[in-house]
Amino acid sequence: MLLTKLSPVDTSTYQTPKFIQDLKHLHVLFQQATGELVVTDELGVEPNWNIYFYLGRLVYATGGKHRVRRLARAIRQHSQNVNIQNLLDNADPTVEAWELKVIEKAIQEHQLTTEQARAVIQASIHEVFYSLSEQKQPKSSWKPLEALPFKPIVALSAMQTLDNIVVVQQKWQQSGLSHVQNMIQGFSFDLAPYVAKPDQLQIMLDADAISSKTYQSLKKILNGTNTLWDLAIIMHCSLIAVMRSLLPFVVDGIVAFREIQDWASPNWKLPSQPVKLPNRGLIACIDDSPQVGVEMRRILEPLGYEVLAITEPLQSVSTLLERKPDLIFLDLIMPNTNGYELCTFLRKTTTFQEIPIVILTGRDGMIDRVRAKMSGSSDFLSKPPDPSKVLQILRKFLKNAEAE
Known part of the structure; x- marks a missing residue:
């Protein structure tokens, strides 16, 4: 929990975690945006993480396995006089970002000062970010919002918060642990x-x-x-x-x-488990821009498809061989290679001879289409991906897409 005031450390052997790389990239794309970044673990087995932004500023982060424990820790760290159990008993965990409602109630009842509340929220954000930076291959999906479901109490710099986490991780690495x-x-x-x-x-x-x-x-x-x-x-x-x-x-x-369970109040009336969407298959998206993967997830995951976003094209072949997707979206222009070369290589591999491969590109010319066809691609899709055209591709190549 105690993540601040650490001295500079040697960064020569430090590798920036994927979550930090992705968030910095998305921050450039959505500098003044209001919305929610939903992050899942590599296997999709843990509860989602939810990170909220208001006009590009970081205002809250929650989720994961122990969100109740995290809130209680943060409150205990910054105030010894709060009746945490009483606050939890009167909370509604079905409300989005319900922890902020708990904090607002504590302010109204003079159990927390506004300054203490800000410290609690910042401590929670730091812990969430640290936990996410420990994930090997987290998946991120951006959801724009016209308004947040709560009134922000803090407005932090996402980049400064990430830099603080990097310092802590470097300190851990340097400690020899x-x-x-x-x-x-x-x-x-x-x-x-x-x-x-x-x-x-x-x-x-x-x-x-x-x-x-x-x-x-x-x-x-x-x-x-x-x-x-x-x-x-x-x-x-x-x-x-x-x-x-x-x-x-x-x-x-x-x-x-x-492993241990999160806390829960006996007064809570939790909803039944949501109905899971049918698993219609795995769609791979090979593009060096994380935003394209985010868009594909936004389009495909509500329909029951799992999206495998790959941003390192030279590492894609081993990942594709392991996961065996039902359809591949392949970017045309990438560092160190291009879609034509990679498509040609995949078609020479027995595993990918029958899998639909759709070239993604911002260059939608006749020469590009002919060259894509000659390299063995199944079709051609312009970027940014349009939801209706993506669905047309699914209906054309996947039998289980007919129910869309």
Whole structure:
């Protein structure tokens, strides 16, 4: 949680996470926009993340597996006098960005000052951004809004927020703790550490390897109900300090990690699970511009298609071989290669000889169409993609598109 006031670090070995790259690119495209950026994990199995912008300024971020825990942590960090359980009992989690309603209520009831509320929101945003930057291949979809479903309390620079996250990640890398993530399957700061070998911990106490105070502290806080994020607040220290204190016990197998559920109030009346759309197939979109992938998701995902957006054309072949999409949209002009060459190469591969390949381009001339046909493409689509024309392509090449 404690993510600020870190000194500059060596950046020579740091690789900018995909989420940060994508958000910086989208920020250039939507500098003055109001809307919501919906982010999903690579496999689409975790709850969505929702990031809200007002006139290009960052105003809120939420979502993920532990949004209630995150809110409670942020409030606890900036105010010790708030009755968090009471606020949660009276919340409506079915409302979009419901946490802000909780914060507004706390302000009205003088449980939080406006300054404290701003600090709570900023802490929540920082944690969301850090969690997203840990995702390997997150998918982003931009949804423009005429108005936000809430009144903004903060208006932050998205770029400055991202820069702060980069500094924190670099600090983590420089601390030498990165190897911990390789030791723990599915590592994230949402995992809860617990004492897996209490007998071994007792042996360390008996051998004076740890003090009685350390022994009691470990048994108390490592109870399997506090995540690493929670421990940073409980222990009043950074995540780096938390992991350093646990590292010897993790290496010895005394401390292990497990996933835990988010909090929920017994007063909440949660809706039944929404009906899932039919899975009509996988559509690949190979384009070096993330925005094209965003547009394709906006068009195709509501119809039940999964969209595989690929922005690195030279890495696309291995990804396509692994996922085997039902149709491929292929950009014509890309760094290091072009759509004609890649299409010709794909057609020489047995796996892609029958898969429809549609060339995407802003150059819609007769010569381009002839050359696209000669390279083995199935059709030609102008950019930016028009929803009606995309659907025409689906109906033309995919049997299960007839119900659209």
